Amino acid sequence: MEVSWEQSVTDSINTVYLLFSAYLVFVMQLGFAMLCAGSVRAKNAMNIMLTNVVDAVVGSISYYLFGFAFAFGDGSNSNPFIGTSFFALKDIPSSSYDYSFFLYQWAFAIAVAGITSGSIAERTQFSAYLVFSFFLSGFVYPIVAHWVWSSSGWLSPSSSDLLFGSGAIDFAGSGVVHLVGAIAGFWGALIEGPRVGRFDAFGKPVPMRGHNATLVVLGTFLLWFGWFGFNPGSFDKILVAYPNTTDQGNWTAVGRTAVTTTLAGSTAGIITLFGRRLLVGHWDALDVCNGVLGGFVAITSGCSVVEPWAAIVCGFFAALVLIGFNILALKLSFDDPLEATQLHGGCGAWGLIFTGLFAKEEFVIQVYNSGESGVVRPYGLLMGGGWGLIGAQVIEILMILSWVSVTMGPLFFALHKLNVLRIPIEDEVAGLDISSHGGYAYAGHPAEENRPRFYADYMRMQDNN
Amino acid sequence: MATPTCSADLAGLLGPNATNAADFICNKFTDANFAIDTTYLLFSAYLVFSMQLGFAMLCAGSVRAKNTMNIMLTNVLDAAAGGLFYYLFGFAFAFGGPSNGFIGRQNFALDSIPSSSFDYSNFLYQWAFAIAAAGITSGSIAERTQFVAYLIYSSFLTGFVYPVVSHWFWSADGWASAFNTGDLLFGSGVIDFAGSGVVHMVGGIAGLWGALIEGPRIGRFDHSGRSVALRGHSASLVVIGTFMLWFGWYGFNPGSFNKISVAYASGKYYGQWSAIGRTAVTTTLAGCTAALTTLFGKRILSGHWNVTDVCNGLLGGFAAITAGCSVVEPWAAIICGFVAALVLIGCNKLAEIVKFDDPLEAAQLHGGCGAWGIIFTALFASKKYVNEVYGADRPYGLFMGGGGRLLAAHVIQILVIVGWVSATMGTLFYTLHKLKLLRISSEDEMSGMDLTRHGGFAYIYHEEDDMQKNGIQLRKIEPSSTTPMSV
């Protein structure tokens, strides 16, 4: 009686917590859509929003059919590289995974493709987009998730034999989610080359501002809102009491995670504000938005195992990393309309290093051994926890870099060779909305005579010339 | 949550002289369960409420800029007026028991709430549903309806028509309700879990009559009868709206369980919490399949990838799965979504042929897909899940070998809803039409209701616009109205 009551209450509390966290993470998809839509030019708004809707849609089908199985299908015959059971949710719910867990992981999977779609915005054929989105969220991402998050993954901090006795601590996915999405975007943007007119004849960068800053801010706030599900939600369970503490348990750690997340993002936003003020001389809202997101990306890996003050350090450097990478990208005339590569890649990598430096022993044991006494784990280097953790973190970065490069790189290159990657130049100038999406996103914005207003007009123009 | 049995059982285990201890412990259990269930229900209600924002943005983006203020005002008022009317008598009509099978008659103005059966959180949750129904209808008659007419039908719908339907199918006294303790319709009752029929079909049919009686917008079909697309003014708002609705649907479908801490077999990892997770999964899959089907279907039909169509397809899938979300397998949800997309495309083609103009396709989407969803449930409801959710030994899906009684009940449901809503809302709209209160004058329609009724346009990107109000400004706000395309 006693036990069964405890079971049902525990399960229902944890499910409530996990489900609503999953819903919050899902909101991030809306955030991405608005962020992207606002950051591109009006003539491509429909295209980018469609890609974001299709992320969620394609992602859910592929993740249901095999993505979840690749990532967490560590049934009887589990191997450290790839999962092999639970295809199409067969045998779910099991004692280890319930439907709510699948929903939560699905919300993560669709976020990855959302990151990449930003990097290759405004110049990619929609069919190419469909291909890579399916491949990324259905295969490339789940494999990485299996390595780091599944109990049988070879990098996982909760597996039986830990890498360097530690395993990589990537709590909510600075590497698994953000770095993966960013590297994929990097290859895409690199192979496609910059947008027409992004760099003038002398290679000087020409700013291309998005068409609607309000949408960018809307998107940023929604992402912030969703991040409260992304980071604290990754505990999966809230009703886990820590032994030999009074009144403490996962509920404490969950709250702390939300606080570190907030502080990192806030610090990064403020640093970016003043940094950009010094560099460009005006207060730019869009830079602040990117800064805030950079801070979140960086803290995502360590949010559960660092002190709040460390989160401020994390955010501070994340802002500098972001600014640095953006300058670098301009020097190399690398064009990423949403700075997704710099933001999710650079700050994501920094976040993994940061965790290796600042993870606190007590918190690590609480999170990964639910606070058992007598457990010894490596923790942050600067906290005196030795090299085991930072080593594992570096390994994770390198592995993600190479794995995504060898999978997504060739894919984009193949698409490029088949001429299905980039749109023809006249379509790019005219805008994707008119050429492939049947009209502009905004009816009733000032119409120039030389400009088609509907798909039919566009076809007529195409025939004329 | 079975308190008496709990303390009885526990007393049995603890020994004869521990009855008080047993009571003490079991009361603690009950308290915790109440807290969990209320937390769950309240946050679900908040999510459902956020669908109102979704409707507002979807409508705003799908109409022309000159009518944005009007449509958004109607959506805000749905929520506001709905709150008052549903508080005063809507909830009483719907759930006020004990009552007859047709309409409830207790708990007016939340009298004697909280009771053992209903708490404030239940009211809040049901209110969020009620305003959703009115939100659906306002889309169908957008851009050409007088505001007064809107106020009248909206209060009538939320205050009377919808509550009566929900009483039939959801309250314990309803004549077709699956929770009916007395005699179940065909020994089965209608399984309309979250309201494909109760909410979406009601809203859709009401919109159908409204749009039918008003006739199409000026310029929607040219003199030769060819249909002319009057595109909405902002796809971004449509996408915001769609995602917010998707977000809210996670409160709409899984939330309809009302309680989460219900163990199906004591001490197992499998319980109502799993069923709730499964409901969220089926919802997601149905919507996604429908969206993909629409994406490719429209690509084939119209030759381009259209985001607004995909959004509508997505919502169609959701509207369809709503009835059966809790009692079907995930793979069945994929079938549901696929057919829903085809139904939607078909209904839209049909609407064009019969020159029926619904600016948001609300009648086709919520009416058509809602009806399909009800049928789908009767076909694919799985035995295991029906027993878990609704109690043992019920008829279940035809294709799952459960016989035709569920299907019969569901056909009855569709007919009854169509009949009831037509009889009430149809008459209402017709009367308003006869009283010349329904449709605005063609001049107002040409120049846009925002200017003529709502004191100005929704957008001002020009400095001088708010200085004078005249014809020149019309072109500034809506430049497309100078082009033949959209007039």
Place this chain on the structure above:
Amino acid sequence: MATPTCSADLAGLLGPNATNAADFICNKFTDANFAIDTTYLLFSAYLVFSMQLGFAMLCAGSVRAKNTMNIMLTNVLDAAAGGLFYYLFGFAFAFGGPSNGFIGRQNFALDSIPSSSFDYSNFLYQWAFAIAAAGITSGSIAERTQFVAYLIYSSFLTGFVYPVVSHWFWSADGWASAFNTGDLLFGSGVIDFAGSGVVHMVGGIAGLWGALIEGPRIGRFDHSGRSVALRGHSASLVVIGTFMLWFGWYGFNPGSFNKISVAYASGKYYGQWSAIGRTAVTTTLAGCTAALTTLFGKRILSGHWNVTDVCNGLLGGFAAITAGCSVVEPWAAIICGFVAALVLIGCNKLAEIVKFDDPLEAAQLHGGCGAWGIIFTALFASKKYVNEVYGADRPYGLFMGGGGRLLAAHVIQILVIVGWVSATMGTLFYTLHKLKLLRISSEDEMSGMDLTRHGGFAYIYHEEDDMQKNGIQLRKIEPSSTTPMSV
């Protein structure tokens, strides 16, 4: 949640040799309760945070296009800077106990948190409140304030002024707090449940001084002194903002209970969960009534149905009910909303007469309706609910027969808040004004701050704009800049 008593009682019931069993069982209860309460509090905090998005969109939509970037930046910074300052000392000033009645002085930078009284989730929840206060003020001084001035007052408000007020009325040490374990003000303490005074009046009064010292925007009142409406550039954004605020208010008011698993009488269906549901209902009803009243009131006054007015009315109703949401009956909430709408309309008329220009009506809305809400609570607080929420034998509403002591305490609260905020923020704004740091130059104001301070306008709907960057193109971004009005 009283753990020791739990195990003591249970041991008593189970017999002498069952102490360990009792402890074991009760610890399980405690863990479950912690988990439930934290889940509830955290998600409420997230909802309150989403109000920041609401403020941003509301502000953005209510200003002219040329100042959108500026106002949105201020809203993002409210959240960001607020997070840092509230972490470093704001929370310590507000809740750091043990301390004196005026200001807290423990827990700087979350030192020694979690403690038995505060967990991280409490901090997060309070942070979300703090940034809301700053968000209110930024609306009042929109479109004409230097960004530096904004940075200064914002950090001062979130870091010092607001925390001190919240310490007075919410912390266990506050001299006017209803939780004060020592001597209660008038034996009652102030019942400002979710902060009509602490949050809304503080923000509103601060905005009042800012807007007063800066003076109206250029062109707001013409030379003959007639008021000229400077309408916001996008009603859609206003509606988004309003709905997001409404959504967030469900975290703001019901969330202020902090704990949900508190049984008023163990084993009954009625407990804190019901009170929380009731709070959500009263909140909804007050807002809805205020919205409807404003709709018809404005229709009579101005002759058209205006959506932005309805949105403001709605928010006014929420701001008013915030103080009493947990201790009044639903029917009283309707009265509250009705009067709040009249208060708002009155304040707006007054503001026009005295030529006070507040682009978002924030001072009128949050100041005026907030003050009314405090009075309202003192009039209608019901005995039963006050005892349940704040403990037995408290004075309650005057009209409910509870005597005048509560009213006296609340009048004191209003005076004290007005005095404190005026003394601090008023002085601050005046100093900034004297230092020429407050208001931007009239050229900047004419051409819009986005162009002069934030590197470009928020909207680009023209193709060639992003091709070149030069003087000609500036005119293209903002067509109005070809007209003398805005150059």
